[in-house]
Amino acid sequence: MKRYVIYTRVSTAEQGKSGLGLEAQQRDIDLFLQNFSETPWEIIGEFQDVQSGKVADRPELMKALQLARKEKAELLVAKLDRLSRDVEFIARTIKQASIRVASMPHADNFQLHIYAALAEQEREFISKRTKAALQVAKERGRQLGGLRDKTMKRNEAIQAKAKAEAEKVVKVIGPLRNAGQTLSAIADTLNDMEVKTSRGGQWTAMQVKRVLDRVAA
Incomplete structure (x- = not known):
C-alpha cells in the first residue's frame, strides 16, 4: 500500500x-x-x-x-x-x-531538484528584469519631467508674447469698440489698415474678441 x-x-x-x-x-x-x-x-x-x-x-x-x-x-x-x-x-x-x-x-526526486533550480533561476531573472524596468521608468520620468519644464517655459513665453501684442493692438481696437463698432467691423478695419495678427494672418471677429479678453484678463 x-x-x-x-x-x-x-x-x-x-x-x-x-x-x-x-x-x-x-x-x-x-x-x-x-x-x-x-x-x-x-x-x-x-x-x-x-x-x-x-x-x-x-x-x-x-x-x-x-x-x-x-x-x-x-x-x-x-x-x-x-x-x-x-x-x-x-x-x-x-x-x-x-x-x-x-x-x-x-x-521523481531528481527531476524536482532540476525544477527547483530552474525556478530559482527564473525568479532571479524576473527580479533583475523588474529592477531594470523600474530604472528605465525612473529615467523616463526624469526625461519627461525635463520636457515638462521646457514645455511650461515655452508656453509661458508664448503667452507673454501674445499678451504684449494684444496690449499693442488694443490701442486701435479699444477706441473702435468704445465707439460701438461690432467685432466684425473692427476686424475689417484692421485688415484695411494692413495690421496683421500675431501669426501674420487676417483678422476675424473671434480674433478681435480674444485680444479684448486677453487684455481684460
Missing part, C-alpha cells in the same frame, strides 16, 4: 485563519490522490506550518519528514514552493525523504 504524509504551508497567520491558500493546496492533493497515485493508498499523517518558505526551521515540516522516514512514506505537497523556494533547502529535504508534488505527479 502506498503511504503518504501530507504537508501544507501558508505564509501568514491571516491565511492560516481564513483558509486562504489551504483549500487550493488540499484540492491539488485530492486530485493527485484520485487520479495519479498508486492504489491502494493511505494517509498516515498531516502537518501544516504558517510560516514563510524562507524559514528553514519549520517544526511541522520536521515532524512530517521524521514520520515519512520512519514509516517509509512519501512526503506529499501540493506545489514545490509549499516545501520551499530555495533550491538548496529542497536538495537537503530530498535527501531526507521521498518527495511527491501533486501538481507534478510524475516527477
